[in-house]
Amino acid sequence: MKKIYKVLEKFTNLTLRQKNFVFIAFLISLLLLILYFVISSAHKGYIFQSQKDYEVTLDGFYENYTSNLAKFYSALSFEGIDDEFLAQIKSKNTNSLLYKINKSYNNIKSNDENLIKIELFLVKDSILVEQKSVKFVNFAQTSPALSNINFSKRSFVEVVKYGGELAHVINIAVYDKHEIVAVLRYFISYEKLVVSIYKFDKTIVEFKQNKQLNSTNFPAQTRVLKDGFGNPLSKVWFYHDIEKSISSYNETMKNYIYISVVLFVLTVLMVNFIFTYLTSKLEKSEAKLLVLNKNLAKEVKIQSEAKFEILKKSMKEAKEKEQMMLHQARLATIGEMIANIAHQWRQPLTALGAIFIYLDMFFEKNDLKNEKISQKISSANSLLSFMSNTIDDFRNFYKTNKTKEIFFLSEVINQAIGIFSGSLKNYAISLKLDINDSKIYAFKNELAHVIVNLISNSKDAFLEKDIKDRTIMIKTYIILDEIHLEIIDNAGGIDESILSKIFEPYFSTKDKKFGTGMGLYISKIIVENSINGKILATNIKNGMKFEIILKNGLQKDENV
DSSP: OHHHHHHHHHHHHSOHHHHHHHHHHHHHHHHHHHHHHHHHHHHHHHHHHHHHHHHHHHHHHHHHHHHHHHHHHHHHHHHHOOHHHHHHHHTTOHHHHHHHHHHHHHHHHTTOTTEEEEEEEETTTTEEEOSSOEEEOOHHHHOOHHHHOOSSOOEEEEEEEETTEEEEEEEEEEEETTEEEEEEEEEEETHHHHHHHHHHOTTEEEEEESOOOSOSSSOEEEEEEEOTTSOEEEEEEEEEOOHHHHHHHHHHHHHHHHHHHHHHHHHHHHHHHHHHHHHHHHHHHHHHHHHHHHHHHHHHHHHHHHHHHHHHHHHHHHHHHHHHHHHHHHHHHHHHHHHHHHHHHHHHHHHHHHHHHHHHHHHHTTOOOHHHHHHHHHHHHHHHHHHHHHHHHHHHHTSOOOOOEEEEHHHHHHHHHHHHHHHHHHTTEEEEEEOOOOEEEEOHHHHHHHHHHHHHHHHHHHHHHTOSSEEEEEEEEEETTEEEEEEEEOSOOOOGGGGGGTTSTTOOSSOTTTOOSOHHHHHHHIIIIISOOEEEEEEETTEEEEEEEEEOBOOOOTTO
């Protein structure tokens, strides 16, 4: 490992040009090594592929040879099949059939010396008519011809052994209309195939049957010959000379190698030149790039700081705008608060007036006793105490308190109802409660503010639409880890086409005298940002349902 490290260290200390020469020498060595393995494997592959190709060629030749045999002897057979011949078959006139077969044999033999013999098998009678004899045979056991020929395929070629030698048998079906009545069988010597193969391929140097040539100079093709039933009959070796094709292939490979080496060297030199040129250009560009990067870093820093200041200013403005909108919403509710105080004080003020009239009347009659004075003063103090508590309730409600606390849901609901009770009585609004109480951790006054806004929204809807039977229901229940607070009215609901916009700022479904369009927007801001909940609005039958969903329990979330 130390030697390797030393070599690497020396290489890193070389100049750029020296490194290029080392790289070129390495590439040339690698190319020569690759070419050696490529040529070696290509040579083996060429021989293997030539054998494969030759195998396909031999198979094609053999198939073409047997096909031509079948066509030739089928044509000869159809010339001799006439009505007289069919009549002789039907009448089993074996003497006439023997004569005709021998005559056909002599005619064909004069043209094809490879014809060994001709047979005629009568299918219905299982009679085999040979050139010198007639006998009964079970033809299905001696030949598969009957199972391989039909009206559309009237010939079948099989290999048999005859007299110790191989022979091709061409089976030709003889039909009477559409019925096979006989099979003509022509026995052809295997020498005909051998002669044809020698004529077909001049590279074949030897042909051996059941005997392998004791030579390794020529590649061999082996074939196992089988009879019609698939039983092996003989093994044949074809030896052919491929030296000329190998020499031609080697010459082509040499030329390919020379050209490849020259092109490779030229390519490496060109790449080296381009690499050297680009390297020098790159070094100059890197120097320029360093300067640009420094300038860019400064510019990015300046731009980032400017954008950060703009973003900071935008966030501050957005926060101030939100605070202003909240303030406007509180101011918008002052009139509502004064009206509610007026409704709350109306009855106590009337009662105080009655006390003063009572005292004045008894004073004029000189019938003002200490007992009566004490009683009326006590009643007046009770009324004044009620009015003072009313002022305290409203003052606490509008007090800004940004500290979360633990409280029962019923407390904040009662606080909101207490603030609004005067208006509810004044406008004949019936209030129903269905409270499943639980503790929550939130901003109490802000949640009360939302409930008051929603009750006020229902009250305005009653007045605007002049609803006679006015009912508001406040309902709470718990589902899993969520507290649901619903405020439901029968004030006719909101048009579905604008329902999705009611929580937007300055959007109002009411006449200008009833609202500014900020109440529901502020309620949504408080529920989502301060209480970490959700507020939903849904039309129901004859009215509207606002649903506030809060966390169940006393978990202190990230907004504490």
